[in-house]
Amino acid sequence: MSNQFSFKNIEAIIFDMDGTLWNALKSYAHIWNVCMAEFGIEGHIEADDLLKYMGYSIDEIFAQGIISTPKHLDRKQFLTRLEEIEDQLMPTLGGELYSGVFEGLKELHKHFTLMLQSNCSRKGLVNFMRYTGTTSLFTDYLSWGMNPKPKSDNIKLLMERNCIKRAVYVGDTQSDCNHAHTAGVPFVYMTYGFGDCADADIEFSSFHDFVNQVISDNYEQ
Incomplete structure (x- = not known):
């Protein structure tokens, strides 16, 4: 991490969702459990069980063996139903924004283009924004x-x-960092999130501090 990094002259800020803007692990765990029950799959997933899978797509999470799957289980059918249940329940279950996120986004919106990019489901970002x-x-x-x-x-x-x-x-895992650098953009690591990161361009322990630094680098003498 460079102590000399500056946000000067940036045009846009692209945000990861889970572990960066909010925590919805309890809701995701509930959705997995509902789907498992429908398919007669034994076991129960807790929010903490999902931690190490955050940042992966549901296909990747399934492939890594988060649940013990019966031999007869149709993988595609299960994942399709999982996404359907998520689309049905997330608008009401939602998640909890991290401290300072709502106010910070409103302030950043005055000055920069804000965008979202996540490995979530098709309607995941829409559900997040609406909730x-x-x-x-x-x-x-x-x-x-x-x-x-x-x-x-x-x-x-x-x-x-x-x-x-x-x-x-802006994200919270090493994978986020790797993809940002592959895309040719600096990575901002939020240390309060779900993962670790060894080579972020800059890091923050609170969203409030991040917003203040961005504004300061661009508008304060």
Whole structure:
């Protein structure tokens, strides 16, 4: 991490969702349990069980063996139903925004283009924005469910279609960092999130401090 990093002259800020803007692990665990019960799969998933899988798509989470799957289970059918249940329940279950996120996003929206990019389901980002009342703050968004490509590709696509040359990606895992750097953008690591990161360009322990630094680098003498 460089102590000399500056946000000076950035045009856009692209945010990861889970572990960066909110914590919805309890809701996700409930959704997995509902789906497992429908398919007669034994076991129970707790929020903490999902921690190490955050940042992965549901296909990747399933492939890594989060549940013991019966031999007869139709993988595609299960994952399709899992996404359907998520779409049905997340608008009411939601998650909890981290401290300072709502106020911080409103302040950043006054000065920069804000976008969302996550490895969540097709409607995951829409559900997030509606539940948190932040829809008007984001110019664009793209999830793995909408475009099943690596996060680095989707970051670049967001920048290209919004004519953005200078952006940062804000996330909470080493994977987020790797994809940001592959996309050619600096990575901002939020240490309060779900993962670790060894080579972020800059890190913050609170969203409030992040917002203050961005504003200070661009508008204070």
